[in-house]
Amino acid sequence: MTIDRLFRRFKKKSSSEPYTPFPGCELSCADCENTDCTGCTCCSCRPAVCRAALAGNPNVGKSTLFNALTGLHQHVGNWTGKTVACATGFCRFGKSSFELTDLPGTYSLCSDSPEEEVAREAVCQGCFHVIIAICDATSLERSLALVFQIMALTPHVILCVNLCDEAKKKGIVIDFPHLEELLGIPVVPISAAKGEGLDELLKEAGKYSDDSPEAFQSCEAPPEHFMQKAEEVSRQVTVYHRPEYRKRDFRIDRAVTGPVTGTLLMLALLFLLFWLSLSGANYPSQLLSSGFGWLEDKLYLLAGMGHVPGWIQGMLISGVYKVSTWVIAVMLPPMAIFFPLFTLLEDLGYLPRVAFNLDHQFKKCSACGKQALCM
Amino acid sequence: MSSDVFLNQLKPGEEAVLIKISDTISTARRLAELGFLPGTKITCILSKKSGETSAFDLRGTMIALRKEDSSQIAIHLLEGDNCRHDH
Numbered sequence: 253m254t255i256d257r258l259f260r261r262f263k264k265k266s267s268s269e270p271y272t273p274f275p276g277c278e279l280s281c282a283d284c285e286n287t288d289c290t291g292c293t294c295c296s297c298r299p300a301v302c303r304a305a306l307a308g309n310p311n312v313g314k315s316t317l318f319n320a321l322t323g324l325h326q327h328v329g330n331w332t333g334k335t336v337a338c339a340t341g342f343c344r345f346g347k348s349s350f351e352l353t354d355l356p357g358t359y360s361l362c363s364d365s366p367e368e369e370v371a372r373e374a375v376c377q378g379c380f381h382v383i384i385a386i387c388d389a390t391s392l393e394r395s396l397a398l399v400f401q402i403m404a405l406t407p408h409v410i411l412c413v414n415l416c417d418e419a420k421k422k423g424i425v426i427d428f429p430h431l432e433e434l435l436g437i438p439v440v441p442i443s444a445a446k447g448e449g450l451d452e453l454l455k456e457a458g459k460y461s462d463d464s465p466e467a468f469q470s471c472e473a474p475p476e477h478f479m480q481k482a483e484e485v486s487r488q489v490t491v492y493h494r495p496e497y498r499k500r501d502f503r504i505d506r507a508v509t510g511p512v513t514g515t516l517l518m519l520a521l522l523f524l525l526f527w528l529s530l531s532g533a534n535y536p537s538q539l540l541s542s543g544f545g546w547l548e549d550k551l552y553l554l555a556g557m558g559h560v561p562g563w564i565q566g567m568l569i570s571g572v573y574k575v576s577t578w579v580i581a582v583m584l585p586p587m588a589i590f591f592p593l594f595t596l597l598e599d600l601g602y603l604p605r606v607a608f609n610l611d612h613q614f615k616k617c618s619a620c621g622k623q624a625l626c627m
Numbered sequence: 628m629s630s631d632v633f634l635n636q637l638k639p640g641e642e643a644v645l646i647k648i649s650d651t652i653s654t655a656r657r658l659a660e661l662g663f664l665p666g667t668k669i670t671c672i673l674s675k676k677s678g679e680t681s682a683f684d685l686r687g688t689m690i691a692l693r694k695e696d697s698s699q700i701a702i703h704l705l706e707g708d709n710c711r712h713d714h
Contacts, residue, residue: 360660391687394662479664483686498684502672505682505689506639509673608673608691611680615693 301342301349302461305374307402308386309395310357313414315339317386317444318354321454345454348461353380359394360478361401375405382408382460384453389419389426389441392490396482403437404478410438410456417443423494431489508605518606525593533585540584544577634692634700635678637671643702644668654696662686663700 306314318324322341339354353374361372375383385402387395392413403409413426432439438456442449507513548569555565597603607620614620637643645667648655662685663669672689673682678698682691 359657362660393686394688397660397662479659479662502684505673509675509682511675604691608675608680608682611691611693612676 301351302382302458303351303353303380304382304384304457304460305353305355305380306384306386307355307371307375307398308357308414309359309388309398312357312386312388312395313444314354314357314386317412317414317442317450318352320444320447320450321350322352343454345451345458348454348458350454350457359398361398361405375402380408382410382457384410384412384457387411387413389413389415390422390424392426393482393486396486397478399435400478400481403435408460410440410453410460411435412453413439413441414444416441417446417448422497423492425491425493427489427491431485434485434488505605508602509608514605514609518609521597521602525590525597528593529586529590532589536585536588537581540581541578544581548573548577632702632704633698634669634683634702635681635694635697637669637674637678637681637683637702637704639671639674642668642670642705644705646701646703649699649701651699655699658696658700661690662688668705669702 306318308314318339318341321343323343324339324341341352341354343350343352355371355374356368358368358371361368361375374380383402383406385399387399399409399411411431413428413431416426419426426441428439428441440449440453440456442453444450508517551569551573552565555569611620632643634643634645645663645665647665648658648663667685670684671681672684673691675681679694680691681697682689683697
């Protein structure tokens with residue numbers, strides 16, 4: 253199923269995006285000279301578009317949704333805190349235009365880590381017409397806590413429950429009308445990776461475009477308060493039909509992180525990954541370089557026919573052409589093999605397990621297991 | 628209830644209820660935000676080097692902690708009926 257998702261991701265990139273990116277929005281403000289779309293610092297002016305922010309826990313698919321809506325390609329990662337600065341993009345749905353901001357993922361808006369500060373300021377400064385709070389359908393309880401925090405700050409919230417396809421697979425059923433009733437805000441089920449439910453989401457968000465953005469006070473209530481609310485609500489709306497699904501997950505987890513099996517599997521996978529990208533790349537590399545060599549001969553022929561002076565020929569063909577094609581022939585195939593394979597491991601969720609395996613060793617040199625992924 | 632048992636002593640498959648996080652650690656607030664609150668049911672899923680690094684399931688999410696953090700979390704062990712997983 254994960255492989256499916258991977259292919260879908262590649263396919264989506266090549267096909268045309270359903271939402272047209274919105275190129276020229278005008279933001280005219282008398283007080284500040286900032287006329288580009290990314291934001292007016294004084295906040296008193298009304299932008300011509302509906303400004304919406306995507307907020308949610310880390311790893312619930314904010315960036316995936318952002319990319320699906322705007323047609324941009326923000327990097328989507330499977331680990332916490334990948335988005336630290338906010339990215340902004342535009343899209344149009346029907347008559348309304350949207351300016352979407354992808355906020356960093358946070359568990360709360362109250363503490364002081366850099367991501368949380370960015371997210372809190374963005375929500376509190378009131379530059380947005382509406383906050384789209386994103387939840388993970390597979391662990392609704394945890395992601396709802398943040399939604400309650402946002403709701404304490406602003407009434408303009410839409411709850412967007414992502415990963416509905418995953419939840420369905422795991423036998424988790426959520427009663428959306430009941431959830432809507434309990435929360436008192438619009439709830440839209442989506443699955444961003446498949447592009448389902450995006451129309452409904454934008455339709456809901458568009459209703460807020462006439463309201464003026466407001467600024468809000470920062471929250472002071474303790475996180476426990478919101479967590480308890482979340483626990484209560486999620487218990488009322490979720491039904492788990494297949495508890496054995498998780499047990500199977502746990503068994504796999506135990507195998508891939510076990511002291512013997514985990515290490516062997518990790519070494520084997522890393523070896524396979526590097527072997528495929530290094531020695532597997534030789535064949536396309538050779539093919540490319542012979543192709544480029546053939547073209548080089550033709551270029552010399554052409555230059556000879558056009559009576560191009562020898563030093564120009566040397567500079568352009570043996571110089572510029574040869575060096576750049578050489579680099580492409582050597583570098584392109586390993587990358588074209590390595591990155592999809594790495595993405596596959598990432599989508600399988602194997603990388604956090606590697607981090608878990610290696611954390612102990614990395615701790616000895618004052619690093620943490622997560623850094624293994626960069627190496 | 629004795630609070631002598633700490634989260635790092637939990638073995639894979641065992642369940643416990645959280646009693647208190649010691650406020651001497653800087654991560655106490657962060658852990659609370661992640662859902663480590665008094666009364667929360669926690670299941671240990673994975674444990675490496677006898678609790679040096681462990682992964683726990685709480686509120687439907689898996690979270691891995693180092694001993695420095697998990698040893699500051701006091702728990703009450705739940706005696707297992709169906710807690711033990713087969714190997």
